[in-house]
Amino acid sequence: MTETTFRQALNDAMFEEMRRDERVIILGEDVSGGAGGTSGERDASGGIFGVSKGLIFEFGEDRVIDTPISESAIIGAGAGAALAGLRPISEIMFADFVGVCMDQIYNQAAKFRYMFGGKTRCPLVIRTAMGAGMNMGAQHSQTIYPILTGVPGLKVVVPSNAADAKGLLKTAIRDDDPVVFFEHKALYNRKCEVPDGEHLVPFGEAAMPREGDDCTVVAMGRMVVFAEKAIDGLAASGITCDLIDPRTLSPLDTDTIFESLEHTGRLVIVDESPPRCSVASDIAGIVASEAFGSLRAPIKLVTAPHAPVPFARELERAYMPGPGDIAAAIQDVCNG
Amino acid sequence: MTETTFRQALNDAMFEEMRRDERVIILGEDVSGGAGGTSGERDASGGIFGVSKGLIFEFGEDRVIDTPISESAIIGAGAGAALAGLRPISEIMFADFVGVCMDQIYNQAAKFRYMFGGKTRCPLVIRTAMGAGMNMGAQHSQTIYPILTGVPGLKVVVPSNAADAKGLLKTAIRDDDPVVFFEHKALYNRKCEVPDGEHLVPFGEAAMPREGDDCTVVAMGRMVVFAEKAIDGLAASGITCDLIDPRTLSPLDTDTIFESLEHTGRLVIVDESPPRCSVASDIAGIVASEAFGSLRAPIKLVTAPHAPVPFARELERAYMPGPGDIAAAIQDVCNG
């Protein structure tokens, strides 16, 4: 085990997989940076969040490709290269930008295998930074995974800690289906113990960072950190919870959720996205149809409001679900 | 009352609103058609589905604008014109194409009012044809309203009959917020009685085409037609249902759903989209959190499978929820 930041764990995962398989390439804006600059320095960026630092020096310009600001071309070129035998990682700097390349994600990469009768594969990984919390405003702060979780053909990954980030990204790169990999900006600097050596985390298997009896809490991405805070804070008052981190939203490990519910009978779902057609309401809907018998109380959804992400510090803080909101929800379902 | 097709009702709505307010314009591919053709005939298309037929002759090229195949420009120009005081209708020929213009819909038009502190309005209507049933394949058959229903700032309309189509489109054009208006391709030729003269249908008010005691069925778009068939077929077996057609998915009339549920205690939701993060699971989630007490049985979700829309007739027929699937679901929740 080595204490590693989320950022470094992702960087390590890419180094390991690019060494392991020369078909792995990465393309995106400033993934290296410095091309055409006056200092002559390459890797002047290493990815705007520093996640792809150093790759260019070991793997060169044919495998670490700086692109213009052309997201449709970044995804499309990744998807086309995947059809032609490579295993590309296409980076979309901010998840909010899927709007300019959505077609290549959801009509192209996601549908190739099905439309073409199973005669091809599209092993594309789309890496992108998401989430609120840095006052970046309405167009740089969204968690847009719900719209991709609904797309048949895509797999959707939302790691909540450095160890999972590494293990899930390595799995994503080796996966033969298109995968969208969401990295929460507020987690990049967070550290945790990451297993040394080969570390792979399978898709479709939830983690359970907390175990308890009174309530099942499902949270994803940064919300797992907040849920842990909330749950630990409640220990004093005698309330204990199962905390389930699905890690992959598609495929979704419903078994772990259902099992926990059989035991606790109560469910709180925490999602940084706005409420409508969110992963929170989706999981609630699945439970209400497939595990209704286990429910002893109304499901509580803790989400952002039905509003864009505001800029001002005070508003953004109020926008994001926090440990307090989560604790209140848990107490509600347990005492309500 | 006059018997009118869904297509004609939409065309009438646009004629009426464009006469009423010269700020209303329409732009899109072949909304008139024939520009630059060798026959010299304008309106050679009138919209690929004939919905905008004749507009160019009455309102001229400044208000009925044929565009190149540039959906981002079609939506963006509509949104920009809206900021500058017009009330544009931007037509996206097939809803599947939102992928190439999603940013202009969800990061631009939807967010302007909020980002700019309420100091502007964006009265843009986006009209688009959706749905499976014509063997048009995976990229021309989707019902992508779930991804837009989740977007704060947008209103989402899904009419199921000609009368509502007319009344809702007129309301959409007069609405000061951006509205996405989905027209199911399989409904264009369906007729029903449409009130003569001024006919407006308010947003956020569900319709209830069937009333009953045993089960609440929520269905949208073409699924309303299938649900009616299913419910009428069950009358013989003594099962009666409330059928709720939300008409607008955002805003969503949850009161009508909750009231009905208090009475029936059972819920079936029918949605032509794939299941994950669908409007079906969204409504189920809302009910499980806000009307849990009314539920006497698990909620049944009747949706398309988690797969792209297949081409072959036999597969596409199996893909779409049909009256049989709906009837079976109702019997399930009533007898289960």
Next chain:
Amino acid sequence: MTDWNNDNLLAAYRRMKTIREFEERLHLEIQQGQIAGFTHLYSGQEAVAVGVCEHLSDQDYIVSTHRGHGHCIAKGCDVIAMMKEIYGRADGLCKGKGGSMHIADFDKGMLGANAIVGGGPPLAVGAAIAARNAGERHVSVAFGGDGSCNQGTVFEAMNLAVVLQLPTIFVFEDNGYSEHTGADYAVGSKDIAGRCAGFGMPAERVDGDDFFAVHAAMQKALDHARAGNGPYALECTTTRFFGHFEGDPQRYRAKDEVERHREDRDCLKNFRQRVTDEGWLDEAELDAVDAEVLALIDDAVAQAQAAPPPSVDELTTDVYIAY
């Protein structure tokens, strides 16, 4: 310069004729309600697909459009499996799941028709990255129409190909229309090649009704791309002999336009004329090919009609490799 001989001339003619008869026959089958969905026929444009693809091997990639049958046949897709796909049969080239607008054959380097206008070119750029990294001087070709070149994705693809100096050849088939709108209206500059040149690649306009002109221009494009000099663009002016899609009343076209073009601008007639004038082939040789092609198409239709539909169990297969 290619030196033409019986073999390569007959091969090219056979391809063009196969596309023509495939499409003419589909037109009839569709009128008789035999085929479901949304079909866009390639008749009239054969010299472009064949003039380009005769240069390519299975290791070279192409991406196609909603009007893809011609590109598929030119790239060597099996005609019977294609016909079955369009009929939506279980043993169609894509198991009946794709249909007319989603035919692909990866063994042939055919990366797929595409029902999204502008969807293909970014994919071609990616295929060119794979080709470059493989280091075997293979290329990718992005087919598109006059209308497609107004879609932002196509411009992004062209710029990225120039930036990375990739071996992608952008072939724009200007058949005069995008759906029911004229190319001179929708392409503001009225000059597709000029636009491509503006992106920093050599671009030329070619008579797309003349197989030999397309073939020669493609040779130049290939030499350029294979030499590592980056992308190249061809604007091929041509015409379509049917409506935009089957069922299109074509009210945007002059009454006699199609008739006239079938008379004056038929690339197959032009080919026949040229090769017989030059004394390269005689009518009998060409007629023999015609007969073989007609028999092939009859067989394809007969087999497609007789073939079973996909089983409903196929509905949810092939969504993922593993889930």
Next chain:
Amino acid sequence: MTDWNNDNLLAAYRRMKTIREFEERLHLEIQQGQIAGFTHLYSGQEAVAVGVCEHLSDQDYIVSTHRGHGHCIAKGCDVIAMMKEIYGRADGLCKGKGGSMHIADFDKGMLGANAIVGGGPPLAVGAAIAARNAGERHVSVAFGGDGSCNQGTVFEAMNLAVVLQLPTIFVFEDNGYSEHTGADYAVGSKDIAGRCAGFGMPAERVDGDDFFAVHAAMQKALDHARAGNGPYALECTTTRFFGHFEGDPQRYRAKDEVERHREDRDCLKNFRQRVTDEGWLDEAELDAVDAEVLALIDDAVAQAQAAPPPSVDELTTDVYIAY
């Protein structure tokens, strides 16, 4: 040709100087942790925003970018309300909900900064439709950077403006970089104006460090657009005096580049030189403006720091007009 006099020269200088001091001061405030978020400063490019906007009235529209402060000030947005917005205050120009990347002022025809690269130009085309239909010869201007012109939406906007012959002026500010990548790398043709010309509009490259050159070029563009001859494009070569965003270490730039450019390519110095050489203004008049501007910025910062944040009740207002 504008005939220059004290008033219009001092007005132009005041705008440029206000932008400069606004940005230089923000740089310090941000270093001191006073301001949250993601800020892109316009210092160095003032001659472009002001050279363009001095021609415009409140009825002409502009759309801006993530680097929008200069465009806002040039178009007449209130500097104090802008500062409050960037500080995230309740009485900021957008109630603190927008922030640096989302400042707009509709009374001034400023349709918004935009944090999506390429998000603005399609909006400008729509504003031009409104202007055309209003029939008062107003125009729209789309500002964008060298990097933005690789985004497909921008190409679509240019083509649509040509097709509809709309009065939109596309102003590309080539400051040499898109984030940490050089313009000569990302713009394959290394010629932005040439690309625009390829879309069928007149396009010219202008020295963006020279207010008078930009102003004269914009005059030509306006005459063209207002006469109903369609869109026009300007490529203005310029430089930015800070990093891409605040906090950018700028490792892609030669050590002394910024210093050198502040020495040789400062559009304010160039302006001062020109107007004093020509004897149009004297140093004293300019110094007086400098003093006034500094006082204004001090006041803006003081007011912004003292202003209250938005109330949490504002979180869910302004999502819709009615819901």
